[in-house]
Amino acid sequence: MGDPFFSVDRLQTHFPIRRGVLRRVVGAVQAVDGVSFGIERGETLGLVGESGCGKTTVGRSLLRLVEPTGGRVTLGGVDVRQVSGRQLRTLRRRMQVVFQDPYGSLNPRMTVRGILEEGLIVHRMGTAAERIERMQRALERTGMPADALRRYPHEFSGGQRQRIAIARALVLEPEFLVLDEPVSALDVSIQAQVVNLLVDLRKDLGLTYLFISHDLSVVEYLSDRVAVMYLGRFVETATAAKLYAAPLHPYTQALFSAVPSVDPERRRSRIILPGDVPSPSRPPSGCRFHPRCPLAETVCREVDPPEVAVEGHRVHCHVAARELDQAGGDTAAASQRIAELMTAASPSSRAAAAGSV
Numbered sequence: 001m002g003d004p005f006f007s008v009d010r011l012q013t014h015f016p017i018r019r020g021v022l023r024r025v026v027g028a029v030q031a032v033d034g035v036s037f038g039i040e041r042g043e044t045l046g047l048v049g050e051s052g053c054g055k056t057t058v059g060r061s062l063l064r065l066v067e068p069t070g071g072r073v074t075l076g077g078v079d080v081r082q083v084s085g086r087q088l089r090t091l092r093r094r095m096q097v098v099f100q101d102p103y104g105s106l107n108p109r110m111t112v113r114g115i116l117e118e119g120l121i122v123h124r125m126g127t128a129a130e131r132i133e134r135m136q137r138a139l140e141r142t143g144m145p146a147d148a149l150r151r152y153p154h155e156f157s158g159g160q161r162q163r164i165a166i167a168r169a170l171v172l173e174p175e176f177l178v179l180d181e182p183v184s185a186l187d188v189s190i191q192a193q194v195v196n197l198l199v200d201l202r203k204d205l206g207l208t209y210l211f212i213s214h215d216l217s218v219v220e221y222l223s224d225r226v227a228v229m230y231l232g233r234f235v236e237t238a239t240a241a242k243l244y245a246a247p248l249h250p251y252t253q254a255l256f257s258a259v260p261s262v263d264p265e266r267r268r269s270r271i272i273l274p275g276d277v278p279s280p281s282r283p284p285s286g287c288r289f290h291p292r293c294p295l296a297e298t299v300c301r302e303v304d305p306p307e308v309a310v311e312g313h314r315v316h317c318h319v320a321a322r323e324l325d326q327a328g329g330d331t332a333a334a335s336q337r338i339a340e341l342m343t344a345a346s347p348s349s350r351a352a353a354a355g356s357v
């Protein structure tokens with residue numbers, strides 16, 4: 001099999017910590033530290049994790065809105081980190097981003113026409129008449145009236161503004177979209193409409209998405225595959241169906257245990273993790289999750305767990321590797337066993353079946 005459409009190999013984005021009058025570099029915030037993945041054309045990869053785990057920095061690094069400090073990123077064979085000038089401009093048109101906050105991301109002093117046309121002018125796309133046509137088409141695709149072009153962002157609701165932000169990305173005819181918490185700031189009733197719009201656009205235009213969110217239900221609905229991130233690293237990746245049915249990593253199990261479910265098959269004991277996420281400027285030794293993991297063993301403090309993969313389900317965990325081995329590669333059985341170990345080892349776990357959320 002050839003390279004995926006979008007390929008990321010050991011991506012690293014560290015931010016220097018400077019101190020003193022001379023602003024000497026005394027350390028680094030390891031926001032993203034050696035992340036590798038691929039996304040096939042037309043696929044959606046969901047990215048989940050607690051705030052501060054590095055998900056947004058991954059998205060921004062791919063688009064070079066922040067400069068990565070290491071690793072390789074390619075889109076359709078083009079090395080994103082090596083291009084500059086005109087080539088970079090072309091690449092930027094092919095890769096667009098939609099941010100969380102539809103209030104902050106649209107300039108309130110510009111009309112919708114000004115907001116949408118800016119990118120077309122920068123990328124020298126079309127004559128004035130062609131640009132109008134493109135903008136009207138993009139608005140129509142996102143369910144906005146064509147006369148929106150004459151109006152200002154404050155004249156629209158939060159959901160409509162997010163549609164305008166999506167139209168701004170679409171007008172440039174991109175192939176790849178980073179969607180960074182695109183529905184988190186919207187009312188629940190509006191979220192479903194915008195999520196369905198994103199699903200339709202992906203199908204109709206053949207778009208490829210990286211969908212970043214802390215909302216596990218939305219991620220499951222929208223994603224083909226899901227990656228779980230903790231402290232700058234991916235700890236588990238699988239198809240959405242496999243990950244949600246049989247999470248293997250203790251961190252994923254804890255995340256999922258916090259999601260209430262009406263389905264008794266999916267109801268899990270609630271695992272409450274002790275402590276906070278450690279600082280990414282001084283990540284723990286060995287497995288980065290070990291200070292909070294109810295299953296941590298001596299080896300976890302000393303050895304960074306290598307990746308173990310079973311039919312595309314990838315996990316970095318010593319205990320998961322052992323349980324998978326003992327279960328003969330049966331991920332469902334291993335997941336069940338890890339859930340039992342977690343419940344037994346976690347003093348604060350409570351039975352969801354007893355009604356706790």
Ligand code: SF4
Nearest residue numbers: 287290293300317318
């Ligand atoms: Fe927990 Fe050890 Fe697995 Fe890390 S490697 S998640 S500390 S069991």
